[in-house]
Amino acid sequence: MLDLINSLLFDYTVRTVAMGAAVLGIVAGALGTFALLRRQSLLGDAMSHAALPGVLLAFMLTGSKAPVVLVLGAAVAGVLGTFLLLSITRFSRVKEDAALGIILSVFFGFGLVLLTYLQRNPTAAQAGLNSYLFGQAATLLTRDVVTMAAFGGGALLLLALFWKEFKLLSFDRDFGSSLGYPMTVLDMLLTTLLVIGIVIGLQAVGVVLMSALVVAPAAAARQWTDRLGVMMIVASAFGALAGVAGAFISSLGAGLSTGPVVVLVVSVIVLLSLLFGASRGLVWSWLQQQRHRRTLRTQSVLADLYGLTTAQHPDPRHPHNFELLRAMNRYQGGVRHSLRALESAGLVRETTPGEWALTDAGVARAREEQISKEGVK
Incomplete structure (x- = not known):
């Protein structure tokens, strides 16, 4: 415990990574609660993969690796993927799970093509872009954490402002439509917030593992309570705990990547919750x-x-x-x-x-x- 406190207070790298992972866990846990309850857990996987070409195109168009630029590029690609997903399911006979598979594979394949192209034409400026594939939390800087907190805080603020509408969307969409609420617009807004929660974690966790941070804290929190507000708070707490613990554990051994360790920690939290959760735990x-x-x-x-x-x-x-x-x-x-x-x-x-x-x-x-x-x- 003393080593943990000392590292968090005085080690710049550990402190920065832990803060970034905690911010990511809080935002992903809160937004993942709605994805889980709406049975859209795979949406996080699809949107995280869809964000990869957005990151690469933003760099290719601007030549900048500034966190704001890359996050905006990832967000645009994620929103575009969401719009295509909703269009496919609404105007065709393709089911949502098939549409998710299409969006995931097409966007991710396009991102890999762009990444291969950049690697074959190496420049000093493009170094480190491949870290968005599997994540590299050790490279987080203070400005990266600030960017994550700004975008994530904005998403949580909108979540709080539209709290009642999002609850209605998640539990009784037809009743909301009968009351005159624009449920399609609310659906798009909530999905956009989820995309923001995903793209801010790409640098830390990567497109491959990001979906785990969206689903796992919410799945663990569901075992402890039946109330939405409490579930969201518990999911955010689990996400923050996994982030800080993963950052500290990865700092103890050489060669341990923070992203995978964070996912392993949150997986342990899910397992313990499945066994001992006060609401639905097996024990x-x-x-x-x-x-x-x-x-x-x-x-x-x-x-x-x-x-x-x-x-x-x-x-x-x-x-x-x-x-x-x-x-x-x-x-x-x-x-x-x-x-x-x-x-x-x-x-x-x-x-x-x-x-x-x-x-x-x-x-x-x-x-x-x-x-x-x-x-x-």
Whole structure:
């Protein structure tokens, strides 16, 4: 922990990379929440690949590698890819998944052609452009982080301004249309914001891995909550955590690229969330199922004991043999545990070894449950 704090405070490279990765994680996590909920997770992959020719064309037209110029070029290419995607799905019979594959392959192939052309005609100015393919976070400068924060902050500001409209778009588009909202325009705006969130991370993570940062934090956050606002905050926190942790881990060993390490860290976060998420985690779901099963077993034993007393004896507190209860209960393995749980709750008591009877509270509870079941029927 001391080494981490020392590196973040005094090591320029680690501090810059960590800040850039954190900004990227926050923006990608927030915008990726809507992509995940709208079942457009592959859109991030397609748009990140589509942005590559925009970066290269921006350099070829301007001769500048300024972050603002390259980000704007990537954004224009991403928006163009989005427009073509919406046009293909709207005016043809091609489904969205096929359209995504077309946009991804065509734009990425065009980008590779441009990259090959630049590599065959090397100049000092074009050095480092191939880092946009797989990312090279170690080359981030303060101006790059400022550019990322400016574009990402603008995207988050628009997200906050159109929060209600984007929620309506994500959950009930038809209802929004009936209210008079321009849902197609909102769809294009939200997709454009997602493109901005993608292109600002190309230098750090690259077109190949950028889609992971869009989907993974949101997928992890979904396991912890069912509320959109909380999910977006948690996704941003997971993205920032993965960025900072990935930057620090990659700084510990030579040859470790920050982008892949960040993706590995966020993958671990997703795995832990899938297992232990409070809302949908597999472990908590299993524990909840076991708790429900125990509840059903105890209710069944209580109902059987009450049924025996009312059918055979005028006194509902008459004791009955444990073996008889076990033979009656369909949950054969949990009768003894259920009786002990009912005893702890004051609903039954063991009159003699192996003989169990309802208490006054148990009789009242059994009657309530019987009346409730009859009402449901």
